[in-house]
Amino acid sequence: MEASATADEPTPTRRDFLFIATGAVGVVGAGAAVWPLIDQMNPDATTLAAASTEVDIGNIAEGQIVTIKWRGKPVFISHRTQAEIEAARAVPIDELPDPATDQSRTQKPEWLIVIGICTHLGCVPLGNDGPFQGGYFCPCHGSVYDASGRIRQGPAPKNLAVPPYAFDGDAKVKIG
Template sequence: MAEVEEGATRRDFINVASGAVGVVGIAAAAWPFINQMNPAADTLALASTEVDISGVEEGMSITVVWRGKPVFVRHRTAKEIEEAKDVDLGELRDPTPDADRVQKPEWLILIGICTHLGCVPLGQKTTEPRGDYDGWFCPCHGSHYDSSGRIRKGPAPLNLPVPPYVFTGDTAIKIG
């Protein structure tokens, strides 16, 4: 009788061990298929962009790329800040106070794509027309944005969007 129990115990051990080896083998074979569903390194790199703003003087703008989109970073002058604050919100098609569009009044960060048909508005360079409201002008269909990126005139339905961003220091921002 002792031999039968010993054989059954040995058989149980062999069954459990071979089952465990089979599970480990299936997991090892499945891992490449599961891992390939993770985002690629180039996709993860586009998720956020670090921008050094130390060289952007008052009145200047730069354009950076985030997720394949142009992002306007403008160091606004005191005049531009006052113009943006003094607007009657009742006149705006998409009424948003300037304070809700900026974290620091002197820095304006916007996605530079017209909300009408997806063009890139002019106004980043000093030689480009800035529209009737000292902001941006989309020449394709005549949309005018003010110094806070709000739509003031033309067919665009919404303001230029503000991307998620944080100031990581006095001279650096992280977009995304």
């Protein structure tokens, strides 16, 4: 019975081969024609270069806040004092409007790196200002952040954002 089932199957012909070969060449040709259109949508080299920035932090004095630009946004790099670190870690988490520990916001306790844009309406807060030592104050609407960039008073709903960053030794940090 199986012998008759295989006898009913048509055998491949030269026309079948040409049909498959022509279709394969057509698919490859269409892919080659569409690829430049897809490839031109990738970001150019200047955009990729702006995606990350490397900062030399070796010259930032303890207690100093430096502002750099990353992706068109201000980024605060704060070399915190031991008193600022202790004050930031002593805050009870349940007192914060947007609870976050100081340890979760820093990779090294002496360095705080945050995006310097107020989470209320996008103003730029002032560093080393306000009632909290080493904190930030937004004069536009009165938002106050502590030395860990956490919102403590005012209308801002969230803490200052922490960008992705990694330390490259003791004197350099790569943001982005």
